[in-house]
Amino acid sequence: MINSLHRLEDTALVSALATMLILAIMQIVLRNFFDTGFLWAESFLRILVLWVAILGAMVATRENNHINIDALSRYVPEKYQPAIRILTSLSAAMICATVAFHSFVFVQMEYDDRTIAFASVPTWVCQSILPFGFAVMAFRFGYSVIANLLGRR
Numbered sequence: 001m002i003n004s005l006h007r008l009e010d011t012a013l014v015s016a017l018a019t020m021l022i023l024a025i026m027q028i029v030l031r032n033f034f035d036t037g038f039l040w041a042e043s044f045l046r047i048l049v050l051w052v053a054i055l056g057a058m059v060a061t062r063e064n065n066h067i068n069i070d071a072l073s074r075y076v077p078e079k080y081q082p083a084i085r086i087l088t089s090l091s092a093a094m095i096c097a098t099v100a101f102h103s104f105v106f107v108q109m110e111y112d113d114r115t116i117a118f119a120s121v122p123t124w125v126c127q128s129i130l131p132f133g134f135a136v137m138a139f140r141f142g143y144s145v146i147a148n149l150l151g152r153r
Helices: 002-034 041-062 078-113 123-127 129-149
Strands: 116-118
Touching: 002 041, 041 116, 041 123, 041 129, 078 123, 078 129, 116 123, 123 129
Parallel strands: none
Antiparallel strands: none
8 A cells, every 4th residue: 555655656756747847848849949839838837846846855755865954963972873863853744744734724825815826727736735745744754753763764
């Protein structure tokens, strides 16, 4: 079950990135050679950048390949490293949970405003990746805390 979710996450990331690249290339060709283009493409590409960033962050968190800004661990003796990992994972989980909550509120406000991002796609649909992605990352960092408490990495 969990492997299927990981594959779905990877597929969504690759699909969004491929769509972004293909659409950007099509826009360049259409503009330079045919003096035309898709009116909605720039807005859609901006949204795809957001989705690729959040999906990429979710995958990086899953694989434990995210950016670590942890200067303290370089100077602390090895015996305290598990405590540092717990502290940094707990901090990251709390930050991601806070961002997930506030981005959920933000998406609700966009839903209430009924603004359109492009074509007839509502803005809230495009931004819905924010609370979802940060909630997933908060869960994964929380899981990391529990794994470190149990002595697993």
